[in-house]
Amino acid sequence: MADYSPLEKIRLQKIEELRAEGIDPYPTRAERTHTSAQIIAVFEAAEKNAVPETVLTVKATLTGRIRASRAMGKVSFAHIEDMGGKIQLFFRANELGKDRVDFFNKMFDLGDFIQASGVMFRTKTGEITLHVHDFKLLAKSVTPLPADKDVTQEDGTVIRYAGLEDPELRARQRYADLAVNPQIRENFRKRAALIKALRSFLDDHDFLEVETPILQPLYGGAAARPFTTHHNELDQDMYLRISFELYLKRLLVGNLERVYEIGRDFRNEGVSFKHNPEFTQLEFYCAYADYLKVMELTEQMVAFAAEQVTGSTKVKFGDHELEFKPPWKRVEMRQGILETSGIDIAEYKTAEDLFNAIAARHGNKTPDPKSARGKMIDFLVGEFLEPTLIQPTFLYNYPRDISPLAKSIPGDPLIVERFEGYVAGFELCNAFTELNDPLDQEQRFLEMGRDYADDEEEKHPLDEDYLRAMRYGMPPNGGFGMGVDRLTMLLTNNHSIREVLLFPALRKE
Secondary structure: OOOOOHHHHHHHHHHHHHHHOOOOOOOOOOOOOOOHHHHHHHHHHHHHHOOOOOOOOOEEEEEEEEEEEEEEOOEEEEEEEEOOEEEEEEEEHHHHOHHHHHHHHHHOOOOOEEEEEEEEEEOOOOOEEEEEEEEEEEEOOOOOOOOOEEEEOOOOOEEEEOOOOOHHHHHHOHHHHHHHOHHHHHHHHHHHHHHHHHHHHHHHOOOEEOOOOOEEOOOOOOOOOOOEEEEOOOOEEEEEOOOOHHHHHHHHHOOOOEEEEEEEEEOOOOOEOOEOOEEEEEEEEEEOOOHHHHHHHHHHHHHHHHHHHHOOOEEEEOOEEEEOOOOOEEEEHHHHHHHHHOOOHHHOOOHHHHHHHHHHHHOOOOOOOOOOHHHHHHHHHHHHHHHHOOOOEEEEEEEHHHOOOEOEEOOEEEEEEEEEEEEOOEEEEEEEEEOOOHHHHHHHHHHHHHHOOOOOOOOOOOOHHHHHHHHOOOOOEEEEEEEHHHHHHHHHOOOOHHHHOOOOOOOOO
């Protein structure tokens, strides 16, 4: 049972009074002829085309949430907000009667939803306004929305404090955050535009959008720990997918040559400014392409999306202006690590030798000495190279033992054709020239089982059905995966993944 505040109790009393008068505070039906943006455009067009010295008669029925209200004797003003923005309402006793104006002033509160009908006009101050001839309550707000407050300092300056700015509270009460912060609503409009742009690009490049299982009998396709659940009817444990990869590549076997999916993945891992346990992923697989072709597709797709969402391939992110226009910078992993850490990974063929080299050069800044060699290389990337990759950059040629699904470079079985795209110092995307040799793939799975402890994220379970699919014959192909949330962060200038997720994962209150 809610513990109502004194102000909430006043509003609850108003609800009782309304019902006693036969007025439903939450009526079933609502009418609207225009949004605020639409009626402003209609009125401006009518003004432009009006015959001189004639009275404009532009009628409208508007709906929205009351964001401001002020009474001035026999007249009252209010601002309402809807999906199109804000617009002013004007109430006058001459048209409505004094009792109706008083009723509005007494029974309507900030946060209430209202329906108002009347004629549009422009005030002496130039504001396009609805002259209200009739109105009704659509929904009564019991809890007041957080409101901005102006505080006057001793020197006379006024500081405006946002009504809802605590990041934790905003994430927990996203509904209130959206209601009072227009910029947050804009972030999610841009997110929707981004997903639309990604789909448009891939559709125009002859990719087929598909859907693959979220509940899977065996997880795979990424280095991550899964969430486990249980299917009662089948009486078996299931996993929430960590990737679409192994299912999408099965479709290549079935002669669907270009496929993609945009959907949710679930990884039972830490939460950070760039990680959430469930997130939106884009993956595509393209037959007869390699990682070089996928690089070209990636930079074209991201540049296209940036321009569709922001109007430019140049995007402001913190102190940086990012340029997504192709071509992106390309950095070979071995060379990049050498330049930033001083260590040539090619000189150290075993994990022990590489660990000793890192310890000798960087003292206490070392990986776990029990790690596999590939994880130590990944450590060097994260500690020394990644923070330097600000402009969009492809980091390519990865160690085989952390890339079990990628093809080796011809002539070098320890290095695979893999790249990751980095922007603003963090990973944006990941791609391979995909392994399509079923015998090599089986051997990789077996190696992972031997070299990694049971609780290590890089350990991939052996998927016999996937190997069976590969044995039917899989075309050579390039594959790609990208976190849509991270690209949204970049395009909306947000430095936390929480800001671009409507309902991020949070600890219990």
